[in-house]
Amino acid sequence: MNVGLFIPCYIDQFYPDVAIATYQLLKKLGCEVSYPMDQTCCGQPMANSGFSNLTKGCDVNFVKNFKDFDYIVAPSGSCVLHIKEHLKEGGSPAEIEKIRHNVYELSEFLIDILKISELQASFPHKVGMHVSCHGQRGLHLSSMTELVAPEFSKSEQLLRMVDGLELLKPVRADECCGFGGTFCVFEEAVSVKMGKDRIEEHLVNDVEFICGGDTSCLMHMEGILNRQGLGVKTIHLAEILNSAL
Structure with a gap:
């Protein structure tokens, strides 16, 4: 195709x-x-x-x-x-x-x-999945916790095909990270506080990486992680899925 x-x-x-x-x-x-x-x-x-x-x-x-x-x-x-x-x-x-x-x-x-059902990828690390708002609520890439509906996540479905990857979910699985496009510029303080809260829930799980499907959200959290001197890294879904193909 x-x-x-x-x-x-x-x-x-x-x-x-x-x-x-x-x-x-x-x-x-x-x-x-x-x-x-x-x-x-x-x-x-x-x-x-x-x-x-x-x-x-x-x-x-x-x-x-x-x-x-x-x-x-x-x-x-x-x-x-x-x-x-x-x-x-x-x-x-x-x-x-x-x-x-x-x-x-x-x-x-x-x-x-493509209807992928298996991947020959390997990523032996503890990974927290960040659910981005546009993908979830606009494209319906995953279920929303406020709805009484079957749970699903296309990103998690793919990550569970990766050998050695331990997927750890935060308590509030679909909380916004605070990036929000130009929102992080016009409402900097609120945006940063939301990002810190989001990261804290991943840190509780002792993750090595925070993964996401939107680099914009990852960029926002990466900046906070770096400024706080934390060892957790951010990584895009594509980079994990391509890790050992």
Whole structure:
């Protein structure tokens, strides 16, 4: 299948290893993967700040880069959700509808499209899983604890296929880390306090790594961990799944 690799701008600039791991993982799982070189920001930061009317240029560029792929895959639930919900211009109605229907967050693509049931990956460490709000509540990648409904998590389903990995869940499994896009800039003190609370619950479990599907959340928590001099590291889901394939 023909897959377009959609790499959010902050991953491209600050965490290229996540992009590389995603590319390698998809290739090893049999996908024909291409990375459109002219892609840039999807427009989410502007939309989050109330300026969605200024994202037309981002829409035009996104459609131009990704309209011909069967599937579009990104290691970021928040950016995928933005495209699904807010892409409205930049191409014909058919092109826009195709993109919005065929753009997937990585774990969603692996479980729902590739239907992965086993992985030859190894990561012998204690890992805490961070559930990001956009992925959970927007893309429905996992269940919500406030609902009386069957429990599920696509990321956890994948992590449980990894040899040697001990998955440890915090008490409040789906608590926000406080990043929230531009929220962490405009409400810095609240954002940091939420991040500290989130990290504390993982520390109780004596984890070595905090894993997540959104590098933005991991970046927020990584900054707090580093400033406090703690030894816990953050790691993207793609990096673990690609660890020993």
